[in-house]
Amino acid sequence: MDSVTQAALGATVAGAIAGKRCNAKVLLAGAALGTLPDLDVVLDYGDAVSNTIKHRGFSHSLLLLPPFALLISWLYCRFRPDAFWTFMRVFLLTVSVLLTHTLLDAMTTYGTQLLWPFAGYYELRNIFIIDPLYTLPLLIAIGAALIFKQRGGVWCQSVVLLSTAYLVWGYGAQQIVANRVEDNLLSQNLPNQHVLITPTPFNTLLWRVVVMDGEHYWEGLASLLDDEQHIDFVSRPLQSWPLSDKPETLRGLTAFSHNFLNYREENNALIVSDLRLGMANNLAFEFIYAQRGSDGEWQLLAAPLRHTSERSLDQLGALWMRMKGDQSINADLEVMDLSLNR
Template sequence: MDSITQAALGATVAGAIAGKRCNAKVLLVGALLGTLPDLDVFLDYGDAVNNTIKHRGFSHSLFVLPPLALLISWLYCRFRPDPFWSFKRVSFVTLSVLITHTLLDAMTTYGTQLLWPLDGYFELRNVFIIDPLYTLPLLLAIGVACFAKQHGGRWCQAVVLISTLYLGWGYTAQQVVAKRVEANLAAQAIPSERVLITPTPFNTVLWRIVVMDDGKYWEGLASLFDQDSHIEFVNRPLSVWPLEEEPTTLMGLRAFSHGYLNYREESGMLIVSDLRLGMANNLSFEFAFAERDEVGEWALLESTQRYPGERGFEHLNTLWERLKGDQEIDANLQRVERTL
């Protein structure tokens, strides 16, 4: 999730555990701990692909966070002893904030290396990386807790429960859409071996579906407010890696994306796209891997580069109309391709 949400979650979790001892200091410490795992974004792994796929790595690992929590707690108790905030209480708060951070990240589509240094990216894809309906209650609880004194902890406890229920709602909505997708793929004779279902920006009502096929992939939208269960799928060309040599960065990107990759040539550059995040023709993660040399042959770049996209908010209204169940928009899906 975004940094504001993670800080808000950390503060609210800390306030919920503190209970009657909840105050501005507890909330601030919780917010700082909530942002700690994401400080790995300042590490440079050498190129654009590695900076992307190694984010949410060691700093989000369930093998690393518990000993880190114990170390932070020991240091705090060593230099700031407090009869109430014993090592046991401090370590419980610290571990809770750090673990809820990485578990929330694992519910987005980006992917989180929960078991680093073991290989594997985990994601449930039941919530978008920015969702106001999840974040705003957390911010409200923090605001109330700053002034409610003894009742602040209760507000935090209530909102932590509400936010958890919202994540459960996202998973339930995803499963409802999944059953509808399964029926549509069978009815339309589209292969169903590799199907991706993920929320569109800022909500858990409108869902994007990507289906991989031989030589093409299918893309569609499904809203929980649709009156008709039919899903309009648009097929798009799916290319393969054109070079004999396969760099290790490509292997890493393939693992990160679970194979949801596409390849194209644009302006003499070989572009590799992660199909999971964004919309067709305007995807969030695109990388330049090679360029044409003087004789027209592909030459791998010394280091991969982010390929710039043009994402904006001007078409969010179209997605909003589609969210409300206007399936006529699906006949012209290109209208929303330039959305986040």
């Protein structure tokens, strides 16, 4: 999730655990702890792909965060002894904030290495990385806790339950769409072995569907507010890696994306795209791996580069209409180039 949401979640969780002891210092400490795991973005792993796929690694590991919380708790109690904030209370607050951070990240589409150093990317894909309906209640709870100090903990506890219920709703909505997708794939004679279902920007009502199918893939949108259950899929060409050798970073990108990858040539550059993050022809994670030389042969770059394209908010109106069930728009996915992921 975005940094604002993670800081707000950390503050709210800390306030909920503090209860009657909730105050500005507790909320600030929770916000700081909630931001801490994402500081791994300052690390440079040597190239654009490695920086992408190694984010949410060791700093998000369920195996490392509890020992780290123990260390923080020991240091705090060592230098700031307090009758109420015993070691166990400090540890409970610290580990709760850190673990809720990484678990929330695992509910987005990006992928989180929950069991680092063991290989594997885990994602539930039941919430977009920026969702105002999730974040705003957290911010309201923080504001209320600062204003109504005597009941600050109650506000935080209530909103933690509310935000958790919203995540459960997102998962439920995803399963509703998944059943609809399964029926459509069967009726339209499309494969169902490699399917992605993920929310579109800022909501849990409109969902993007990607279906991999040999030499092409299919992309469609499904809203919970649709009157018709039919999903219109747009077919897109799916290319393969044209070189005999696969760089280590490409193998890592394949694992990171669960092989939702596409390849294309553009301006003599070989571009590899992660199909999960973005929409249509405007994907969030694309990388240049090789350049075509004057002899017509591909020459691998020493390190892959990030390929950037312009992002536009012009189609948010169309996205809003499609979310409300207007299937006449049906995203002409060639036009709906929305990619608001970080």
